[in-house]
Amino acid sequence: MTVNHDWATRTASAKEWVVEDVAAGTFRVDRTTLVDSAVYEREMASVFARCWxxxxxxxxxxxxxxxxxxxxxxxxxxxxxxxxxxxxxxxxxxxxxxxxxxxxxxxxxxxxxxxxxxxxxxxxxxxxxxxxxxxxxxxxxxxxxxxxxxxxxxxxxxxxxxxxxxxAVDLKTYLAGAAEYIDLVADQADDLEVVPGVHEYSMDANWKLFVENSLDGYHLLPLHKTYFTYLEQHEGNTLDRNDATEAVDLGNGHAVIRVHGPWARPVARWAPALGEHNRPGIEAKYQELVERYGPERAEMIGHTDRNLLVFPNLIINDIMGIVIRTITPTSAGHTKIYQWSLATAGEDPDLRARRLDSYIAFQGPAGLATPDDLEACEACQAGLRTAPDVAWSDISRGMHREHTGQPSLASDELQMRAFWRRWQSLLD
Structure with missing residues (x-):
């Protein structure tokens, strides 16, 4: 659904759309930014025509x-x-x-x-x-x-x-702290390859809603209940909301959430879903990482799950496998998503099949999680028809931690605030 308030948005300053009050602990976004076609046109000129x-x-x-x-x-x-x-x-x-x-x-x-x-x-x-x-x-x-x-x-x-x-600035400067997390992907193997095939799907919702969703640790347990029930019943794995998690602002609008989750990681963390016969090889891969990079970096590469945003629209999900996802707006109320799986070239066919099964079960467009995400975004877009009357969305979770120097949790919203601050600076 697209609402066109040209009279309000063609001359409005983005400073009026994103309002942060540190003293009050509030961060609000004007819902016009998610429904208005004039805002979309400004984004295409000021964000997508200027960013890498x-x-x-x-x-x-x-x-x-x-x-x-x-x-x-x-x-x-x-x-x-x-x-x-x-x-x-x-x-x-x-x-x-x-x-x-x-x-x-x-x-x-x-x-x-x-x-x-x-x-x-x-x-x-x-x-x-x-x-x-x-x-x-x-x-x-x-x-x-x-x-x-x-x-x-x-x-x-x-x-x-x-x-x-x-x-524009050069790519390395633009990537800022996101480069370190791309390194954590690239260092998993000397010969990574995109697996043949692509998932292409769409949603009737604003592209920024799906960017937020891709970095949102707060929704995992309530929205993806079916998937985590499946994990617990079939693999004996559970996700604890109190597991070590973190959200980090990487500069230039980039952000990452990190979590020690229950998922198998074919490159370095074995779990029963990968098959007992694959365990020695996976554990040997982890030891190779330890020998090459040391135990601390090997832990980061092989045992820490990450969702990385490279502003404005690239998501690299490095969880049960590596998923590259681009989020492309086609209008204020419609978005296309493309995603690919990145894996070690030449890996054992059985391990490749199990890797892809795990990825598709969670992140595939017909899996146990992505349809939930799309439904949530489209439900938000439907609710945003009230924007003329209910004007603001709240993105304040965790601000007390962010502004007192405490680490932010993945269930906080620091990562969304990093995105919106950069978005605002480009549209002004």
């Missing part, structure tokens, strides 16, 4: 010619491994009349031809074929008519990003 956005992992295009078509910030892109050995991100639009050049989600190609007028492009993006090019005369600039790239393209530890703002 995730495109894909290097393992998805390992061979020359491999490509993936991606929508990033509502711009169609091609993530393509050129035959010159360079991985590129190219705008998926023909330089002639604008048609999509790549119209399939993935594959391998030395070149691509636009179906409309058959302009053809090499895997480097160069224009190498124009039917009847004599019709353009001697001054036609073939070299200048190749597929273009976004102004900023870079990668960190195999994760490739783009930024549509040529004046």
């Amino acid at each position: 956005l995730y495109v894909g992992h290097e393992s998805e295009i390992p061979r020359p010619g491999d490509f993936r078509a991606r929508d990033v910030g509502n711009r169609p892109l091609i993530f393509w491994h050129g035959h010159d050995g360079v991985r590129r991100v190219l705008y998926n639009t023909c330089r002639h009349r604008g048609a999509l050049v790549c119209r399939v989600p993935e594959g391998n190609a030395r070149g691509m031809s636009c179906f409309y007028h058959a302009w053809t492009y090499a895997s480097t993006g160069a224009l190498n074929g124009v039917p009847g090019d004599e019709g353009y005369g001697e001054h036609f600039d073939r070299e200048g008519m190749g597929l273009l790239s976004p102004p900023r393209v870079d990668s960190y530890r195999g994760f490739h990003f783009v930024c549509f703002d040529p004046d």
Whole structure:
């Protein structure tokens, strides 16, 4: 549901939408920000056109010619491994009349031809074929008519990003403290790969609701009761609300929650769901981490569960397995979600199957948790029809800890506040 209050929001300052009162211990967000189409348009210009956005992992295009078509910030892109050995991100639009050049989600190609007028492009993006090019005369600039790239393209530890703002800070600076948590993912194995296949689903709710949900430790036990009952009955594992948890503001809008949960971690923490025959191998992997990084870092890599937000819309769930999730708004009241599983290349097929079963059971779009999350977000969006009368959402949980120097818990809302503060600063 989208409400358009153009009269109120086109000139409103974002300072009026996010109101923090430290003395009172309150942090409130104007619900207009979750329903108004004018706010959505401002977000696309001020957030998605200015921030670094995730495109894909290097393992998805390992061979020359491999490509993936991606929508990033509502711009169609091609993530393509050129035959010159360079991985590129190219705008998926023909330089002639604008048609999509790549119209399939993935594959391998030395070149691509636009179906409309058959302009053809090499895997480097160069224009190498124009039917009847004599019709353009001697001054036609073939070299200048190749597929273009976004102004900023870079990668960190195999994760490739783009930024549509040529004046943006470099990627490493942008990642700030989130880089450390990407390191904890990348250090799990020398040869991580995205498992073939992608989950794509959508919800009739604002994208920021799903960002919040992806970092929210407060909802786990009440909302996902079915999943935790299943864990207890079938695997003997329970999640205790008092387990060691933490929420951390990583700067630039990035945040993470950490928890020692009941889940198996195929890289380093064995549990019965992974099969007794896989136990020696998993425990040996953990010892390799200890030998390589020391016991403290090995504990962080292998035994600590994490949900990481790379602002604005990349979530890396490093729990029972590694899940990469992008959250893409298509309107004020509709959102697309794409997610992939990242795993150790060449791992035992049985362990891979058990890893994926665990991931799908919890985070798959038809699993025991994700449908709960989508229903919760859509229920919030339905309730937000009252925004003209019930104007504010409260995101104050744990502020007394945040502002007195105490560690924040994963069930607090520090991580959401980090997101909203950065959002506010970009829209002002």
